[in-house]
Amino acid sequence: MKRIFLILMMALSFVAMAFSNESREISGTITDESGAVLPGVTVVVENTSRGTVSDPNGFYKITVNPGDKRLVFSFVGMDTQKIKIPLDNTLNVVLQSSELGLEEVVVVGYGVQKKANLCSAVSRVRGTNHIWAVADCNTENYSTIRENGFKDVKANPLSTFSIDVDRAAYSNVRRYINQGNLPPVDAVKVEEMINYFDYDYPAPGGEHPFSVSTEVSTCPWNPKHYLMHIGLQGKHIDKTNLPASNLVFLLDVSGSMESPDKLPLVKRAFSMLVNELRPEDRVAIVVYAGAAGKVLDSTPGNKKKTILDALERLNAGGSTAGGEGLKLAYKIAGENFIKGGNNRIILATDGDFNVGVSSTSEMERLVEKERENGVFMTVLGFGSGNIKDDKMETIADKGNGNYAYIDNIQEARKVFITEFGGTLFTIAKDVKFQLEFNPKQVRSYRLVGYENRLLNDEDFNDDKKDAGEMGAGHTVTALYEIVPATSADNDRKPLVDPLKYQTSKTVSGQVGEELLTVKLRYKAPEGGKSKLLEIPVATNLQENTSDNFRFSAAVAEFGMLLRRSEFAGNASTESVLKLARDAKGEDEEGYRSEFIQLVKMVDDLQLLAEEKE
Template sequence: MKNKLAMAAVLALVAGTLFMAACGSKASYEAKAGNSAGSVAAGADGSKAVTRQEAPQAMAPSDRRYTDGEPSTDPEGLQRPTDGQPYDMFFKEHGVNPFVDTEDDRLSTFAVDVDTGSYTVCRDYLNRGNLPPPEAARSEEFVNYFKYGYEAPKNGPFNIVMDCAPSRYGQDLKNCHLLRIGLKGREIDTRSRKPAILTFCVDISGSMNMENRLGLVKKALALLVDQLQEGDRVGIAVYGSRGYEYMSHRDAGRKEEILAALRDLKSEGSTNAEEGIRIAYEMAERNFNERCINRVVLCSDGVANVGNTGPEAILKQIEEKRRKGITLTAVGFGMSNYNDTLMEQLGDKGDGHYAYVDNITEAKRVFVENLTGTLQVIARDVKVQVEFNPEVVKSYRLIGYENRDVADHDFRNNAVDGGEVGAGHSVTCLFEIKLHEGRQGPIATTTVRYKHDERDEFSEIAHELATGSIHSEWAKAPANMKLAASVAEFAELLRKSYWAKTGTYEAVIADLKKLAIESDDGDLLELLNLARKAENLKSTEGKGAAGGN
């Protein structure tokens, strides 16, 4: 799309001043296309924390030792909520994609996204008995959390799958269809992956003591260490009031030493994220090996209040190091006093991805089940350009990816960053499209442009879908397409999308029940449970609830 939705440039983090807010009230959020209203504290980049009053300044995260629902007043005099509502949660509002007429712009261009943090953050809200604020729900991260069983490529890094059927959730829109585009990355056997040189960067500040966040970090990283092989290497940097090298790099064969070092980590002080991340990258650079995976694994709640805490300094050094081949995985922990905006940016700028771990099961998913995909990148700067045929398609709307938009003319501009895809990862993109009645022919051509992980040259692959391949009715669409549609609709309801204004949780629940009858997928059953929780919370919280529709 030609109008690029700008990504966050400056966060609500400035040296010596941290804009925070509490979300004790049940703020009202008005559904508008491209806008989500409500009572919020905005950072310089538009990132928002749900709030009951103006955000206090210069409050160190280490001073906030309150778990959800604990009645008290903190040292700055701010009365914390007593109703279990999370507070000091920072999110970025990216708007909602509109329908675009193909006669005005037939091209939709965006960077791929394999992040899943938004889904697990919202899951954590719902499991704690709260609807998430609309800004927390990013539809593409919901959709890409789930596995759709796409066939892996026989040759090359990607396989493209395209399907189209009458839209289940766009029935109020004339002649509306759902177009599903799926990408499946090349799989790499665990025994065949490159040796990994990992630098753990662990936030041990006072805020990580809340709800035993640091304890979950230690368990999660221990799971990762248990999967490593001889020839892999691990080093640890930490940061509280100061950042420092905690454990020098050593072979994964010395597993007990590494695990003992993790067990001994203790929470301390405030949060000098800039110094801790800088030291982690210095360690990674000293141990760099071009024949290996060189990755920093950051575990944090995203809060920074000491040192050069402006995000530009952190993001600049991450961008510089990624050009040298050092990538970043940003893993978030904690509910309340959590900066989703910064954690997502760090994963994006670090040529890696962003995940949020809310329990030990999710830690196993990230660090055990998906370890090779988490560590080894198979393609960099991956962009997608979908060219719609104006003779057949009247208009289209990309669901999600608002903060991944790329100008159409930059699709082949190698200086413009795309997304990164790990081994075995899949990416799903959904479009609502309106067709001209009675027209036949090509619907759209999907072109994927990417750079090989080990070579600088770019390659492209393309796939076309024609009207003859459209499923005659929604009931005949593949089960995995139906699942993706239900996941997207659930996210659109939570984010109060204008295009879901006539949608209901009841409809999503009914569709998920049908899918669950023929599936034992635990993720699907969990989604069904979350949709039920969202429906109940919507009905009980009433008009002033944040989230829902």
Template sequence: MQSHSQYYLRGEVKDENGQGIYNAKIFLSSKGTIPFYTGSSGAFGIPLSTPTDSIIFMADGYETIKTLTDARKYNTYTLKFASANALVAKHKLYSLVPQNADDVTETYYNQGETYTNLIENDFTFAEKYPETGFALNINRASYSNIRRFLNNNMTVPPDAVRIEEMLNYFDFADKANTDRDNFSCATQLTQSPWDVGKRLLFIKFKAPYINVDTAPPTNLVFLVDVSGSMENPNRLPLLKDAFKMLVNNLRDKDTIAMVIYGGIVGTYLQPISCKYKDSINRSIDKLEASGETPGEAAIRTAYALAERMYKKEANNRIILATDGDFNVGQTTDKELEDLVVTHRNSGIYLTCLGVGMGNYKDSKLEILAKKGNGNFAYIDNIYEAEKVLISEFSKTMYAVANDASVNVYFNPYYVKRYRLIGFDNRKELLENSVAELEGGEVGSGHSLMAVFEIEPVDAMYDSIMRNNPDVNIAQLQLHYKVPQSDQQVVKNFSVPNNFEDFNTCDSSIRFATSVIMFGGLLKQSELWENLNWEDIIKIARNSAMENDFSQKEFVALVGKAKIIYEPYRKKKKKEQE
């Protein structure tokens, strides 16, 4: 019997100053698309079956290099610092799905509001592209922003509709799951209500829990926009009430500081223990709106303050609260993105709270949160503030996973085509970016859902194959980093062919489907032409939990949208005829 030699590739990755680069991503030709990472000193070790291989190194802020490597010797690689232009070119994707070349989109402006230009994911042939992926995050701003438009009897900008964030807004956790210490995953395959020839694959992740009572101290820097645009009741006054609620919920061992910007930028409140809640709340009460919006200088000041307060064992976070209307200094989405990405690996998280209407800059806050290794919510009323900062406090404030993403490997023997619903990419990134995922932050105990629309191969319609749970139609690979640690975690999950008729599926699956359909109709694209309001309302009413306020509110919101949208839909159909 012939034996095969086993080699071990060892080396280190340094910058131009000779410093080791932590968490540089490594791809080897023989290992496919699964990445490896350097340790805290920049060193790495990878087993190989051949003495030589093609290797690629990638790291934020550095130029990518591709070369040959030799496992028979120790290798040292130097990555050059990327120029500002190169940094922009390396901005990452939210999902790895091939796009149609003729996809187009338009910038949306409504009374000064701006939203990221998105390209919807379309169907992809599994035989040609069996592997795809998406980033995990706990952003849920899209849903409350949609609610704001509809409650004001307005149509919603299509690019404001991010279906993955709409799903994130609700808790679809598997109630039978009792593992609080590890990521869990449950999948369900069912029929698509809008296309009898398609299936829906639901993937539900549940994040580990942190016990907030015994958790390490929290160091928070409130970065508050007090410019003139913030004077309306649904902006600074709303945020003042929200921050006071948060302060009252913090522990004595937690610390607060505050930076404000409006005409000038300054540290309004030096770091103070939350033991002195009354004093902190009096300072919050005194905030007033006036002046311009020097957001760039404010962000730099907040990070400098957070770095002085930083403790490795603590939960270190900046909470930026604004309508996003930056008008002094670096103000474009890309300039602000490059500013925040330099702090991505600092151990300081960034939570963005958006407020207001008319000049609300959703695009800026979405990018800042994603690049700042944080999360993003839109606060349209005091009840939403309570949901984000109090009832979901641990989900918002305590990260259990960084740079989290999922790779999906479809089995072409069972899956003909697939479409990832939501996780749409920015148009300019599809044109300029390398094919690399932008992982997200996941909070304590958060439930996350991703959904694929699938066209099975013909054999899957056979009665035997249709209900054969021994068949795996896909494999999942969850990647994330443990916060405040060099540890890179990879977890594998199988996706069985556990098809169940839609009408008998768990109510959480049916309700999630109504949320997807709702987002699809608001998108108003050709991908969702088979949808109608009556079907959504019927599914939502039959699946909403009686004791769940958010789900019952959703049913009412769909009814309101139907009244707003039906005249537009009929007019558009008549024009097409």
């Protein structure tokens, strides 16, 4: 009997050893002291950049390796906990409120924030322990967006706009919803929400660095209308074949960056990027607070410890000399310029510029001047309560770059690892669309989103006119809602009188059957003369639409609901959910599944609001 027992013990030891040498998944639910679930909690394996965030139900799942010791759980307004990785695969965690005085903290949705970020009275939702704050009661600032209306084709046959690869609006909207609030209307930029997601477009071939796809079908929120989907797919470049990078990290370390979702998250996010660098890449670090200063000379990418140590030493404090920081960053980028390489400043801030060169117009002139020297700009927003979205987007756009908002470590991974090429490497600049609609087929049209990207028609052929940049592997998607020429007279009847001095002949033959023509201009990253593509689109409604079409339509419809758009028609959360579920596809990274959960949360928030009324 003793021998059998020994054999069993040895067998169990072998099994334990086998499991100890394999990666495994730890999962559980995160709650606060009252038992309320906490979505958006950052979970990281200690001393690594491997992490995740809890979902809307407070559930998380993370892979750990044999040598990992502890998991770190952090959330705004809660004490960070470091917990030893258990022997089994379940770890439920209760986070405690940080020891700030009660007068300094209010509960917002599912978490807490410092009271300094809020300024209005709060009210309790019946039947819950949560207090809900008015979402727009802080110092965050967004440019006013006036939605595009329908244009009469006979008076306005051309529609011209710049592409937009910025994706900040979606992650910012997600942050509001995860905190239990509906976002401010002007924080909802429909085209940025659509373009947050990648789509399965064909890879480009031939001389152009991207492919162009079109699809036309019935509009989901207005069956009397058409919806046209246009997609660009940028060419993918293997990381090993990317040109060498000359990067300058320009990091805001002012007092407003002190909270856990700002400078501490900046450090972890940029550590991810550092781990992706190659020996031929170089990094310098500039910080700004009351004054700007260089904390790291341009350093080869294989000296990772030197770069990471410089990042780790940073602390927040002081006012914000953002303009002086920009000047110094451009100076260092110029001194280390790599001809034919990727020369770029990566600015991380909550947007609170208030000392030195601080006006938006002054910064525009500065980055416009420097972009001509071949140094591009990426802007990353962090934190809440202080975001200056309008200023940050302007700096990125005028600096031939892109703008993203990082609300958690998972978004940092998306920006710096999953979309590494698109974030940092430009394959085409000054990319402009111009669509010409056929009045024989189209009565009127409306571009969905892109309100702050509209161009004059004559700007399309003007190579001096700045437009959007496209990164390696990026996709760009645009939607048009179209009123067909056969619609009833009272359906979206244009309010434009017939022209007195101009008449147009109705086209006939094969051209007359076309719905419209898509034209596109772009320049090479270092080029000065644009190239032209021209693609006719047939009047051919597709009954079985692609996942690309349906999912982009779902996101657009959701954005219109959040904006309370006058053009939302029959839009509803039920319609959005049906479209999104049917078009979710493989969803390897889980972003589309997360979108579906956000729509459900908004539906719940709206029900709560109705109950309060």
